[in-house]
Amino acid sequence: MLPQIDTDFVFFWIEDHINMANIEKFDDILIDMRENKVDHLIYSWWHNGTKDKFKCIVSHATNHLNIYDMNMKNIHVIEKKFSRYFYVLSAVSISSVKLFNKIIRTNHPKLKRWSKETPFDFEKRSTDTGFYPITLAIPKYELFASIDDDHGNDGYSLISRGLYKNSMSRYEIKLIEFREKRKKLSIFRKIIPNFIIVKIIFIYSILRRIKFTWID
Structure with missing residues (x-):
């Protein structure tokens, strides 16, 4: 092409x-x-x-x-x-x-x-x-x-400006996702030391990139 x-x-x-x-x-x-x-x-x-x-x-x-x-x-x-x-x-x-x-x-x-x-x-x-x-x-x-991403600048997106209607804003969707992630992370923090969590996150990011490269 x-x-x-x-x-x-x-x-x-x-x-x-x-x-x-x-x-x-x-x-x-x-x-x-x-x-x-x-x-x-x-x-x-x-x-x-x-x-x-x-x-x-x-x-x-x-x-x-x-x-x-x-x-x-x-x-x-x-x-x-x-x-x-x-x-x-x-x-x-x-x-x-x-x-x-x-x-x-x-x-x-x-x-x-x-x-x-x-x-x-x-x-x-x-x-x-x-x-x-x-x-x-x-x-x-x-x-x-x-349409829906403020890109780190409050009021930027068309939804935030009131120029585009949506039943649920990106902020509300992200807030739900954040709460779910925070809930899962808080469970891990209660039983696993922070330095181990940092290593787990690093290893996860590498494995995620390997998956994107060779599997997906």
């Missing part, structure tokens, strides 16, 4: 993100991406958590985009600011064909982080150094928004 792509860019649509912009805006976005050789644009998660992440490095601005050189120097600056790795390449994105092909054809990570039934291993962390440098862009206005 990849050889049949005859465009400059690939739009990776995630179904629980809804368009919020006039369709003509995308013409302007794509023109700016082409003229500035942008490799990757994150079209959703347009909130302070995303925008503030890149404020500590130099940007180049157009009428429609803020553009960043994501080399290892700038990546380390952001990692130092937040004291942890962060995701540079997102599934909610418009990517150059060259970068998209590289992500799809590269069997990375070797030990899968997520089930093959999900798109999440498409996303790359700042520690996945083989994909950088790239030119990254963030739109100056909202293009898409998540």
